[in-house]
Amino acid sequence: MTDTTEKADFRAVAPALKSAAPRRAPRRARTWRLVTPWLFLLAPLALLITFTYAPIANMVAYSFTDWDGVSPELHYTGAENYEELFTREDLFQVFWVSGYYLAASAVQIVAALYFATVLSFNLRFRNFFKGVLFFPSLVNGVAIGFVFLYFFQDGGTLDTVLGLFGYDTDHAWLGTPFSANTSLAGVSIWRYLGMNFVLFLGAIQSIPGELYEASELDGANRWHQFRYIILPGIKPVLTLTVILSVSGSLSAFEIPYIMTGGATGTETFVIQTVKLAFQFNKTGLASAAAVVLLLIILLVTWVQRRLVPDDRVDLV
Amino acid sequence: MTRRAVARTLVYLSLVLAAVVVLLPLGVVFLTSLKTENETANDGGALTLPRDPLNFDNYVTAFQDGGMLAAFGNTAFILLISVGGTVLIGSMTAYAIDRFTFRFRKLVVALFLIAALVPGVTTQVATFQIVHSVGLFDTRWAPIALYMGTDIVSIYIFLQFVRSIPISLDEAARLDGANAFTIYRRIIFPLLKPAIATVVIVKGIAVYNDFYIPFLYMPSQDLGVISTSLFRFKGPYAAHWETISAGAVLVILPTLIVFLVLQKYIYNGFMRGATR
Numbered sequence: 001m002t003d004t005t006e007k008a009d010f011r012a013v014a015p016a017l018k019s020a021a022p023r024r025a026p027r028r029a030r031t032w033r034l035v036t037p038w039l040f041l042l043a044p045l046a047l048l049i050t051f052t053y054a055p056i057a058n059m060v061a062y063s064f065t066d067w068d069g070v071s072p073e074l075h076y077t078g079a080e081n082y083e084e085l086f087t088r089e090d091l092f093q094v095f096w097v098s099g100y101y102l103a104a105s106a107v108q109i110v111a112a113l114y115f116a117t118v119l120s121f122n123l124r125f126r127n128f129f130k131g132v133l134f135f136p137s138l139v140n141g142v143a144i145g146f147v148f149l150y151f152f153q154d155g156g157t158l159d160t161v162l163g164l165f166g167y168d169t170d171h172a173w174l175g176t177p178f179s180a181n182t183s184l185a186g187v188s189i190w191r192y193l194g195m196n197f198v199l200f201l202g203a204i205q206s207i208p209g210e211l212y213e214a215s216e217l218d219g220a221n222r223w224h225q226f227r228y229i230i231l232p233g234i235k236p237v238l239t240l241t242v243i244l245s246v247s248g249s250l251s252a253f254e255i256p257y258i259m260t261g262g263a264t265g266t267e268t269f270v271i272q273t274v275k276l277a278f279q280f281n282k283t284g285l286a287s288a289a290a291v292v293l294l295l296i297i298l299l300v301t302w303v304q305r306r307l308v309p310d311d312r313v314d315l316v
Numbered sequence: 317m318t319r320r321a322v323a324r325t326l327v328y329l330s331l332v333l334a335a336v337v338v339l340l341p342l343g344v345v346f347l348t349s350l351k352t353e354n355e356t357a358n359d360g361g362a363l364t365l366p367r368d369p370l371n372f373d374n375y376v377t378a379f380q381d382g383g384m385l386a387a388f389g390n391t392a393f394i395l396l397i398s399v400g401g402t403v404l405i406g407s408m409t410a411y412a413i414d415r416f417t418f419r420f421r422k423l424v425v426a427l428f429l430i431a432a433l434v435p436g437v438t439t440q441v442a443t444f445q446i447v448h449s450v451g452l453f454d455t456r457w458a459p460i461a462l463y464m465g466t467d468i469v470s471i472y473i474f475l476q477f478v479r480s481i482p483i484s485l486d487e488a489a490r491l492d493g494a495n496a497f498t499i500y501r502r503i504i505f506p507l508l509k510p511a512i513a514t515v516v517i518v519k520g521i522a523v524y525n526d527f528y529i530p531f532l533y534m535p536s537q538d539l540g541v542i543s544t545s546l547f548r549f550k551g552p553y554a555a556h557w558e559t560i561s562a563g564a565v566l567v568i569l570p571t572l573i574v575f576l577v578l579q580k581y582i583y584n585g586f587m588r589g590a591t592r
Contacts, residue, residue, distance in 0.1 A: 036416065050465065052466055054446055069444075138525075142527055146550075157341055190338070277444070290439065294439070297438070
């Protein structure tokens with residue numbers, strides 16, 4: 001009891017004392033005060049600059065050269081790499097592959113929205129369904145890749161299940177570009193749906209319950225509630241998800257790399273960049289590709305910030 | 317009323333269908349991991365039950381020949397240090413940015429803000445050269461440094477929490493003669509516990525599951541983490557689905573246990589992490 005009152009008194013006089021303190025402080029204490037925040041920031045800033053800013057600067061520089069990543073020799077080639085990137089058809093085709101993942105994201109967002117809405121109401125086994133839907137987003141990507149390699153394998157899970165329904169097939173699911181890309185995009189839905197779903201669910205549940213009750217009194221049905229309460233309520237999260245999906249589709253890597261290694265027309269932008277840089281030693285060209293991807297993603301993010309002014313990112 | 321009942325049934329149907337779609341591929345792999353080589357090769361049916369449900373031979377193979385034991389060791393080492401480092405770095409940055417006014421403060425904040433927009437996958441081409449030149453390539457310190465140095469999300473999370481700690485606490489401590497480091501260590505850091513829990517969960521799962529960075533930076537066989545070691549099953553066990561399945565289950569199982577135990581924290585953690 002006495003302790004708390006004492007503390008309160010302490011706080012009341014604190015501001016007065018604070019204003020007096022700097023005047024009395026000797027010079028050494030003052031420099032110490034100036035240096036302190038930098039001591040805290042030393043390691044974080046060093047890491048930030050070494051592993052984020054230095055690479056970006058280098059990458060832009062490499063992108064104008066023909067460097068192979070190993071030899072000490074490199075030549076300035078101007079915008080040649082960029083030209084090659086946009087004119088060589090085999091290099092440009094990775095953008096079409098992103099289309100599959102973009103389409104998949106659309107399906108994924110709609111499905112996640114549906115499940116989040118449904119499970120925001122009181123249902124039996126709600127926590128079970130929530131857990132099951134969310135779990136894939138925690139699973140290791142390589143494990144997922146293998147799980148689905150077996151799933152799509154000849155005589156694997158999918159064929160067996162289809163066989164149960166009397167639909168015997170020897171379709172090679174990963175055999176043609178269209179089928180393979182569709183399958184891989186399907187795996188990506190399986191993997192990431194849960195994350196979108198949980199974010200939507202959280203946003204829906206933070207909508208005050210009275211709104212639903214009031215709307216029910218006004219005779220609103222479930223669709224009205226979704227359209228006029230839920231959808232506006234989760235708009236910020238929804239836009240964020242759309243943006244993340246776009247950049248995610250462009251930088252799809254793990255699932256296709258693990259499952260097909262980019263064979264049969266499933267090569268994505270990042271797989272191509274990795275191959276250019278680390279297999280074919282075309283660091284210059286790979287850098288140009290990475291710069292293009294970075295610019296696209298920054299552009300998409302910029303559009304998002306314009307569309308939804310985010311009041312939570314007010315760090316300054 | 318019947319229309320409502322039909323709608324309800326359809327909703328449950330969709331949920332059950334979704335649950336089957338999620339669980340079936342995983343369940344089948346679990347079944348396969350308990351089968352013998354003969355069973356997977358000849359019986360064909362992926363949905364058949366293993367003849368001996370207690371056949372753990374494949375797990376032994378995966379652990380010993382597949383190098384999963386060493387992989388778990390490497391993953392644990394990298395996980396502990398990089399998550400610990402992320403917590404320290406994130407909380408220190410947040411403390412410095414929120415509690416001090418200094419020159420170039422806005423510039424520093426902007427540097428962290430802009431870095432958050434840059435996806436790591438895009439810059440690896442050049443990051444690789446830097447990691448190489450500082451001599452970290454093909455050591456366990458390469459992923460550790462990268463995980464610690466490029467995590468802006470955790471700084472956001474810490475910053476939100478540091479802000480909610482009343483400054484009067486700092487001032488009271490300062491009057492008691494505490495310097496900035498003591499305040500950080502004794503007052504700020506202990507009060508950050510919920511944020512630390514969030515960062516540990518989100519970061520821990522991300523590090524455990526990461527494939528890209530260890531794949532690029534640690535090509536040596538004996539430096540395999542669980543992702544890369546499992547990936548290497550693809551070669552020697554190409555047609556041995558029972559071994560590959562056992563490896564996959566070994567990797568998924570810890571995740572499942574952690575999820576079941578920490579469910580609530582995990583949902584909250586990801587919500588906080590994504591909507592920062």
